[in-house]
Amino acid sequence: MTDPLDDKARHMVKEARLYCTEARVAILKVLMAAAGPLSQDQISGQVESRSLNKVTVYRTLESLAEAGLVHRAFMEDRAWHFELADHCTEHQCHPHFTCTRCGVTQCMTDISLPMAVIPRKGFVISRQQVRLEGLCPACA
Amino acid sequence: MTDPLDDKARHMVKEARLYCTEARVAILKVLMAAAGPLSQDQISGQVESRSLNKVTVYRTLESLAEAGLVHRAFMEDRAWHFELADHCTEHQCHPHFTCTRCGVTQCMTDISLPMAVIPRKGFVISRQQVRLEGLCPACA
DNA sequence: AGAAAATATGCAACATAGTTGCAAATTTTG
């Protein structure tokens, strides 16, 4: 029971002043171990303990997103994909790369683009999201 | 019947070597007149002539997208939004700006970001999509 | 610790966006 991932997840939940429930901890652990954004379905499938009701998963993700621990990443798919808000600056999350052949999406935490500038009066940009498409090394 | 929009739409369909059907022409006309990406529902609502079945709208949009006349811009509110593929370079479409207060999304045809460069071997980027969030002049 | 208050969970039923198979209608080709 001294799983470091577990401890970290619990700590994050406490910090955010949320009830420290099994669902929140379990879902954060899954997201911490993930290589890219995951859908509700994928998350459910990877939760270790007992299985969580899908409604619970959705509501948990929502609360974690509201608390700023998790982000909804934008995807081509019809399903929402979530990821830790780690590595995000206030204004920009890392870009996501989707391989058009194998369909896998990865987080590009090692690149960041300059923030766009809108040459028109009055716009306030608070966030910028970038999606890249192409071929990954395995498919190229 | 010498509606210039109509003529242009017909021309585009012919150029793409698609059957010149009422649905394709009508939908292209709606998209040509649109200020931003539209959902299937919005498109249906704006088609003049008789109303089109939603399946037809989806299938028409799909064929237009396949022919490269139209793009799926992004998902919002769980629905795909489509727009003309106008003003897109081969590698990058214009960014989209969504106001987090009024919810309106606009096309930023006057900005373009430099293409991202992935500092890892083997990735081939073919397309880059940018989404901006913030406040529009009316809401700021 | 134990009770009360606050919050989260699960179930069943519902909502929405999009898809599929197939017969009928439209468009193009010869």
Added chain:
DNA sequence: CAAAATTTGCAACTATGTTGCATATTTTCT
């Protein structure tokens, strides 16, 4: 104009979420 190719509409279906509400869990208070 007839035949071939393609599109359309209908009904039924799938996938992805959402809502209301009773029950269970977590936190707070004493």
